[in-house]
Amino acid sequence: MNLRARIQFAAAAFALALLAFAAPPAVSADKVDPVADEKAFKKFFYDKFPKLKPEDFVNGPYSMDADLYKQWQDKEQFPPYEFSLELGKEMFSKPFKNGKTYGDCFPNKGIGIRQDYPTFDEKEGKVITLELALNRCREANGEPAFSYVRDEMAALTAYMAFTSRGKPFNIKVPNDPRALAAYENGKEYFYTRRGQLNFSCATCHVQSPGERVRTEVLAPALGIVNAMPIYRSEWNGMGTTSRRFTTCNSQIRGVPLTPQDDEYRNVEYYLSYVSNGLPISGPGARP
Template sequence: MKKLIWLISCLGCLGAVANVQASPEDDRRSVVQGVQKKFPDIKFEDYVHGALAFSPDAKAQYDAVMTFPPYDAEIEKGAKLWETSFKNGKRYADCFPRSGKNVAGNYPMFDEKTKKVVTFEMALNQCRTANGEAPYKHSDMNTMGLLTAYARTLSDGMRMNIKVEGKDALAAYESGKRFFHQRRGQLNFSCAGCHISNVGNVLRTEYLSMAPGQATHWPAFRGGDYSLFTLQRRYAACNQMVRLVPLEIGGEEYNNLEYYHSYLSNGLPLQASVFRK
């Protein structure tokens, strides 16, 4: 009997926790409001510029690079991949609505059939396998990376539009949220510790960008050698820096993380293949 009472009271606690659990929209609003409160002068739309939003000098430098991006030839390679027909004569454009225009902002989306998050990269691979082609490796920047460097530009200007509907989608979202707030690596950092709690502060010499907007501008060409980084490659690099062995690029943990992370950017315009330090 005692055990039963204990069990019932535990269930009661769980119920209470579930009731107070914030909805994804509450989460997003509270994160955005945190930034607005601290930086009332920065426009919501400018969150897509990340750390550049805090530094007019860095933004001017960025604008200069973006006038004639030195990595244009790489995007061209991606365009060639996108345009080339599969062996069966079909093309990527045949796999997406509007021939692939203004679609990337709907990804990651939750697939009720497989009960899994589907990233844009996964959708590209599904298009390949459905047409008899071998899938690309998500971590391969020379194939998947380049392909997205062009394919995502077809959605430039589209607002991020992630949907979390139903219990399974919410569970995937919550798992991504947990990852974002979980301390990892020997250095004991979390994504949230820097990009929510310390947004706009300076880490030695670098401004810490705001979480909303971070998912809108991938892939990016980074650093002096303009290395191509998909969003998940960036996750891996960040994990490595805090001394965590990176998880699998294209694996379920990073997919769920991208789901939560992208939701925080809802309402912000996409712009792919930008330059980042």
């Protein structure tokens, strides 16, 4: 082989290597099948807890333990989230300085729409959660954004969830490669082990629902977001979905991401989608 042939051979080999190692898109859209995922996800939980009705799963740990269920029923007589609900209703109807309200930012004036969030924004190519939509509404109307982990956001989402109680989750993943990628990335986040304790979300909420971690009974992943936001006795207050995700991360000794980072938006999208058809039960109360 002369020098020229050698150079040509090397160039061809290099080109082939480039093709072989060229970074593929993060997610191959043709392999993403949310419908099959939802079916398998539900089957797993229905088989694991054959005595529960599908709608029971939205009650989290209360559906897993008879004594806790009894306590919860008593608690619901005077629900601990009531103060938040009242605050949320007041905030929701109070006009911004420009005279507009939250209702002006949402379909149906924001009433009875919780079950449609997170949604995929085709213009932006990203997942939009209800918390994010609320803050964008504020900012669009000249108001500062609320903290995603504090009481104001919990109160607003509590009220919006309450107006959707009993309505089945209706999350859509359009046939758009970006939406499918967001969904798949959310799934990957859910199953990925992280933190020094080497836990994934699934370690607690797929492998161990009904089991105890210290004094807490772990909730099943199916229906877990239907009850958000929640009053937690452990927190002595209300918690948003963002608060739940970030504290889960720190509990396993992982540094939490920033609330509403893509990973959190995507995992909420995934978890909500696989709970499609189960009723909204938020605001919820948990031990």
